Amino acid sequence: MHRPSPGLLFILPAIVVLFLLIAFPIVYTLYLSAVDNHGAFTLKNYANVLRPYVTRQAFGNLIYYVGGSIVFQVLLGTLTAILLNQKFPGRGVVRSIVLIPWVVPGIVAATTWAWMFHTEFGIINYMLAGAHVIPGPIGWLTDKDTVMPVLIAINVWKLFPFVAIMVLAGLQAIPGELYEAAKIDGATFWEEVRYITIPQVRPVLVAVTLLLVIWGLNAITLIYAITQGGPAGLSLITPIQIYQLAFTSFQFNEAAALSVLFFIVAAIVVAVYIKVIPPSAEATE
Amino acid sequence: MSAVGSRIGQRPLAALGLAIAALVLVAVCLFPFAWMALSSIKKLPELFTVPPHWLPNQPTLDNYATVFFNSNIPRYFLNSCIISGGATLVALLLAVFASYGFARFKFRGKALLQTFVLVGQLLPTAAIIVPLFITLRWLHLINTYWGLILVYTIITLPLSVWMLTSYLRNIPRELEEAATIDGAGRLGILFRIVLPLAVPGIVAVVVFCFVTCWNEFVFALVFAQDQSVKTLPIGLAEFSTEFNTDWGGVMAASMVMTAPVVLLFLAFQRLFVGGLTAGATKG
Secondary structure, X not given: OOOOOHHHHHHHHHHHHHHHHHHXXXXXXXXXXXXXXXXXXXXXXXHHHHOOHHHHHHHHHHHHHXXXXXXXXXXXXXXXXXXXXXXXXXXXXXXXXXXXXXHOOHHHHHHHHHHHOOOOOOHHHHXXXXXXXXXXXXXXXXXXXXHHHHHHHHHHHXXXXXXXXXXXXXXXXXXXXXXXXXXXXXXXXXXXXXXXXXHHHHHHHHHHHHHHHHHHHHOOHHHHHHOOOOOOOOOOOHHHXXXXXXXXXXXXXXXXXXXXXXXXXXXXXXXXXXXXXXXXXXXXO | OOHHHHHHHHOHHHHHHHHHHHHHHHHHHHHHHHHHHHHHOOOHHHHOOOOOOOOOOOOOOHHHHHHHHOOOHHHHHHHHHHHHHHHHHHHHHHHHHHHHHHHHOOOOOHHHHHXXXXXXXHOXXXXXXXXXXXXXXXXXXXXXXXXXXHHHHHHHHHHHHHHHHHHHHOOOOHHHHHHXXXXXXXXXXXXXXXXXXXXXXHHHHHHHHHXXXXXXXXXXXXXXXXXXXXXXXXXXXXXXOOOOEOHHHHHHHHHXXXXXXXXXXXXXHHHHHHHHHHHHHOO
């Protein structure tokens, strides 16, 4: 056969566009990271990026942010899915409402929560102080001890609905016969959870968790809009550092070097993802 | 449906606990929006009152008037519509062809190409933002509608292809085979037979693409710095200066920005959630 397959022709436009917009920039980043302003080869960009404390701080913050978010997103999302899988009046409406935090623009979530966490006029300080949980107003977004936990909480609020719908779909896909068979065998409620529910939902949880890691590594919007990485870099994460290096300091080569390092970390995560999740739906059918 | 459900529901105490849990869940999800809506109809002095008032003493539409008549938000709304709509069309067109190719043909390198498309969805956008900026600048596409429409295909196309491929695969082949015998060409089959059957899948992809582009922040921040192309997420930041934020304006603009997304989503929720979860649960 010398003529290309018609299937290939159908796919070609999408592949070309993705290749130009993804593969080319990656290669170009590599080049940029290894040259100086005059186009001569150098490793200085990497050295300049790795040396300052702020790079380590941003990476540490990123790990803290992604890790902390995921634990609570998966936990709350799974509990929500279990709740939404029960029969109760109004379940359909509740299922719709739960998705709303996930659908709204990240920037809207950011500004609304920033207003609610406002030190002087925020409703959260008012409610907590009124209930005597805290003695007085707390500067949630300016205090070094609270800024990251608060950002994580907002991120959890934004994304736990996604976990919930995916896990709910997984729960609903469990064949009823499995439970019936277990019942005949005299299994208790917890045995059903332990031996049927958890093993059946596990693949969904793995897939969702890895997606959350990748989205987490990408998350700029919330933190950038709320604190811009402050106070004093305490909520600075690597993606924001790249953005600032490139578009505030105009150090394109150093930004490229940091991008490459960041990319390697992300690629390892993606590799794990592909190893665990079969890439095509065909393989899983 | 499941045994887990029926057993808990049988006990009255458990039913009460269930109701309380559901109410707490709804409150957690909706409270920020309620506060946003309430704040958007308060006058500025009332927003800056300690302790805060739950309900506005004198409800006002002043903030909305500011947003509609005294800010750039209407223009940004238009920009957002054009860019999100354009990006959705481009992604849909490419995704229809690609997913048909993936769903119906066997060819060498297919698995590899499918992996490549999937990886596109998983890439950290921050890692490619610098070279994308340089590339777009070189193409003179910074601060143009086309620039943003192009970069948005990066974030929408992979998942669109994925969703649509699994949808097309579930459409029976027999109809197409009958049409082939009748002498219809490949494109004719795709447009006259397959696509009409795939409308629910296409709607899901359209909602996903539109909402994703409408909400996108970082690319817009970098590639649209001029008022003629800025989108709503960037416009929201303009209500804040270094020393002062017009919180009433921000909240009103947030309402304007959120309404289309939530309405679109609620209208097509079933299709959208079905399309998204299909791939993850089939395995």
